[in-house]
Amino acid sequence: MKIxxxxxxxxSINIIKHIKENYNAHILTTTTTEYGAKLAREGGSDETIAKPLLxxxxxxILTKGHFDLLIDATHPFASHITQTSVSIKNELEMPYIRFERPTTNFENMDTSHIRYVNSFDEAGKLIKDEFHEGNVLHFAGANTMEDVLKYVPSERFYPRILKVESSLEKCEKLNVDPNHIIPMTGAATKEENLELIEKYGACVMITKESGEIGGVIEKIxxxxxxxxxxxxxxxxxxxxxxxxxxxxxxxxLDIKLNTFFKK
Incomplete structure (x- = not known):
């Protein structure tokens, strides 16, 4: 099986480990960064490509490499690549699985502090209109900063990002103070979030509805x-x-895999 x-x-790392442990499969994993490719290799991926692909x-690659299955395990907010993967699946008529982490279960949680918006542009406008004092913790990645910074002064802006070259270059381009950058190594605990709120005098944090695996509950x-x-x-x-x-x-995932292939 070529995946x-x-x-x-x-x-995606969990999927790689699971498939390699349970199936006879060769996996090529694509990521947008070398850091992501490194994690994929450590997880057991046979091959990696570390750059955005058109x-x-x-x-x-799918046709020349005679791949049997396309799995999209990108982030819930990477809508462009998921739209592309659906289009590819339809055009090539090939087996396809979209792995989409569940939405966060907010039952029995106090959600009174949450303000829902549909875009980072809306988030920036909301802060400009309603949050005039205190700083902004941006817990949504480097690629989403620009829309917020159209409305929020950089001196109030504290992004938590992977300290990789591409992200640091975005910060420099957007005039984000290097001292404001909070290094990210994974989903933060509640205690770590409490420390960041206190340390940086935050009045608001920005996050995606990225599911429990993304640490949303601990942020709330x-x-x-x-x-x-x-x-x-x-x-x-x-x-x-x-x-x-x-x-x-x-x-x-196993149920789907077993509809396409035999173990």
Whole structure:
């Protein structure tokens, strides 16, 4: 079984480990960064590509490499690549699985501090209009900073990002003070979030609705305790994505895999 895996998430690493332990499979994982490719290799991926790929490049690799299955395990907010993967699946008529982590379960949680918006542009406007004092913790990655900084002064802006070259270059381009950059190594605990709120005098944090694996619950719990707002960007909708192609855990992945292949 030859699998082409669109990765770059913690989910994708779990998928690689699970497939390599349970199936006779060769996996090529693509990520947008060398850091992501390194994690994929450590997880057991046979091959990696560490750069963004265009649709035609992916299609060429799939056809020339005679791949049996396309798995999209990219971030819930990487809507462009998921839209591309759906298009490729339809054009090549090949087996396809979209691994999409479940949305966060907010039952029995105090959600009164959450303000929902549909984009980072909306988040920036909301802060400009309603949060005039205190600093902004940006817990949503380097690629989303620009839309917020159209409305929020950089001296109030504290992003938590991977300290990789591409992210640092974005910070420099957007005039983000290097002393404001908070290094990220994984999802933060509630205690770590509490420390950051206190240390940086935050009045609001920005996050994506990226699921429990993304540490959303720990962010909300910390915000509740410190009585600050959480601006949460809701997940984008993907056109033409068939709900029958979506799995949300490894058990569901196994059911799909066994419809395509024998162990």
């Amino acid at each position: 082409f895996l669109l990765g770059g998430t913690k989910d 649709k035609n490049e992916i299609m060429e 719990e910390a915000a509740n305790e410190k009585d600050i707002a959480v601006i949460m960007i809701q997940r984008p909708k993907i056109d033409n994505l068939n709900k029958n192609d979506i799995v949300s855990n490894l058990d569901e």
